Amino acid sequence: MIVKEKKRIRPLIGVLLFIISIVLFITTCPIGLLYGLFHTAIRNSLRGIGEYALKMAISIDQLGNVVMQHILNLLIIKKGGYKFGNRDETISSAIGKNIQLGTLSGFGRLIDKILDFIDPDHSLNSIDYHIEPGEKAYKQ
The missing domain is CATH 1.10.287 (Helix Hairpins)
Structure with missing residues (x-):
């Protein structure tokens, strides 16, 4: 190997x-x-x-x-959630992945509701399934 x-x-x-x-x-x-x-x-x-x-x-x-990965990881997701910070991914895509995992915090759900008001199902529609997860994407 x-x-x-x-x-x-x-x-x-x-x-x-x-x-x-x-x-x-x-x-x-x-x-x-x-x-x-x-x-x-x-x-x-x-x-x-x-x-x-x-x-x-x-x-x-x-x-x-x-740029904001550390504060987003602190404020928007629960422990075990999909991490922000992948340079090839948008914030909305990471929020959408956390919606699917059920790991958005209360503040994260509020942000998602604001985005939904502007563009219905924005975060879910923004998920990029072709992103290579970063090494730390799934680690705590």
């Missing part, structure tokens, strides 16, 4: 790459957003802008799932 060793992460490299990514995001996103909006409007009209905006919203949601 071959055991694959985990790649060792150097903390300073992670912090440096994080800082570089923030600087690049702040300096280049406004230009990319304006160009993307004009390009999409010319090529695909208003419908294209809606799809473009949805793609950005999903990406921001995935970022939020990583």
Whole structure:
């Protein structure tokens, strides 16, 4: 049996790459957003802008799932619930998986009800079944 060793992460490299990514995001996103909006409007009209905006919203949601994973795990799920924090998954998808498991806290159920008011069955419809679970996704 071959055991694959985990790649060792150097903390300073992670912090440096994080800082570089923030600087690049702040300096280049406004230009990319304006160009993307004009390009999409010319090529695909208003419908294209809606799809473009949805793609950005999903990406921001995935970022939020990583950034806020610890507080979401504390406030939204019960012990043994499906963990937040997978970089490829939205917050709504993780909430939907916890609905199926019956592991949402009272606050988590409130958040789900708010999402349902805006978009009925939003969390359940947002479940991404093709997400590879992270190593810690099922651990406590």
